[in-house]
Amino acid sequence: MWVAGAERAGRGELIPVEDPATGEIFAHCHAASEQDVQDTVALAQAAFKSGVWVRESRHRRADVLDKSATLLEAELPELIALEVRQTGRAIREMKAQVPSLVRWLKYYAALLRVEERPLLPTVGKLHNFVDRVPLGVVVQITPFNHPLLIAVKKIAPALAAGNSVIVKPSELTPLTTLRLGAIFKTAGIPDGVFNVLPGYGSLTGKSLVSHPLVRKVDVTGGEAAGRAIGALVGGNLARYTAELGGKAPLVVFNSADIQVAVNGIAFGSFIASGQTCIASTRIIVDNKIFDVVLETLKAKTESIAKRMGAPTNPDSMMGPLVSAKQLRNVESLVDEAVDTGAAKIVTGGKRMTSISALDSTDFSRGYFYEPTILVQGALPIDDFRKSAIWRKEIFGPVIVVVGFDTEEEAVELANDSEFGLGAGIWTQEMAQAFRVSEQIDAGITWVNTHHRNDPSSPWGGSKTSSGLGVENGVEAYQAYTTAKSTIISYASTEESLVSADWFRESAGVVRYG
Secondary structure, eight states, rough: OEEEEEOOOOOEEEEEEEEETTTTEEEEEOOHHHHHHHHHHHHHHHHHHHHHTTTOOOOEEEEHHHHHHHHHHHHHHHHHHHHHHHHHOOOHHHHHHHHGGHHHHHHHHHHHOOOOEEEEEOSSSEEEEEEEOSSEEEEEESSSSSHHHHHHHHHHHHHTOOOOEEEOOTTOOOOOHHHHHHHHHTTTTOOTTEEEEEOOIIIIHHHHHOOEEEEEEEEESHHHHHHHHHHHHHHHTEEEEOOOOOEEEEEOOOOOHHHHHHHHHHHHHHGGOOOOOTTTTOOOOOTHHHHHHHHHHHHHHHHHHTTOOOTTTTTTOOOSSHHHHHHHHHHHHHHHHTTTEEEEEEOOSSSSSOOOTTTOGGGTTTTTBEEEEEEESSOOHHTTTTTTHHOOOOOEEEEEEEEEESHHHHHHHHHHHHOSSSEEEESOOOHHHHHHHHOOOEEEEEEEEOOOOOOOOOBBBBSSSEEOOOBSSSHHHHHEEEEEEEEEEEOOHHHHHHHOOOOOOOOOOOOOO
């Protein structure tokens, strides 16, 4: 564990860390016990109360975040290699993603330097200003698919605001988050202000989110876990942010450039082996161009499959799923869709067990699944739209392609989900882009692109199953603070004696408010 500025052995069981490409256990990590949680929360609370971080000037906190960014950049080669090994993500993806993390640290450092104190138009001779003050001890639960990215997205605004932070990474991918501890300590984060407690959700996670001293919980995960955590957090009347499930639609209109749209679909659907909450899994295509889009997409998908190999190979296009459990889940959903007639396979649809043509990787040792395209099967459209393959989050490289005839039908299909996190539109008609994007019920809607993510841009769902609150931007910073209003009277003594003596013996008008 990383607690109070140092590595510390946990009292819980050892967690095996597996390489998803080979099935090899290559590391072990200490799990935090319930007592570890109690001790760490107490240390984090003591650090907060001491003022060692929260009472630092905002410019000093900004300097520390900037230095953290510089130190993180220096560690990138090792962090990327470790991220590839624990997630199975292709190294070409990690080389693009991990360096972008420094932007979050620099963004919130900059925000600290330019944040203004609002002066409110309060009635009377009163000077009313508002400060954003930190909450205290905050807990962050991060997932396996983007271990460093999602951790840093949460950590940066929380530290900028002055909180004490405890991160519980996924038990599948804890190693890179632990490495952040030494980086932040070297940058100047005081001991106890940043902590990492690996462990399983049922013990470590539950103990953390139900602790009465924890004032905010920020989780990225599945819908069921998010609801369960929310119930515990609510019992303590703590703040709660949850980025949960997704089933993103991607609508391709007749005016779209087909090859550009297909490239976008492939990226939105198969990056991270489809293990992202905003993966475009429901592809909705104008029937006028349906056949040519499907044929072009099939060729693109089969090209990806032919160029898969070891995640460490820079030429490999896609890696394995993160675990045997995740592989079984994807296999089950696809097999059920085919067996019930809900969908039929265009390409892919099975676990990979052959030898890679790219680099001779033995796919049978890992959890590789073919990038897969499905289309509506024998079921009528109304029954198809009730099927699990249309409604459930797959979290794998599997997409379903359906057609539409009218813009209204496209919007209806896009919104036909309990999830509302991300969505994509492909069209060269800007009026249509604005018109349709306004009707799509999603927290993030991309037009002629997908999966764009910036520290300044709010990221969150618009429907309950996709969570509560947002990450990124000023909104995330403010969610790690509360407003403190200070009201100062500048009335003269004479004015105060006339208007502010509530219990004077003579009659007269007194103020209220």
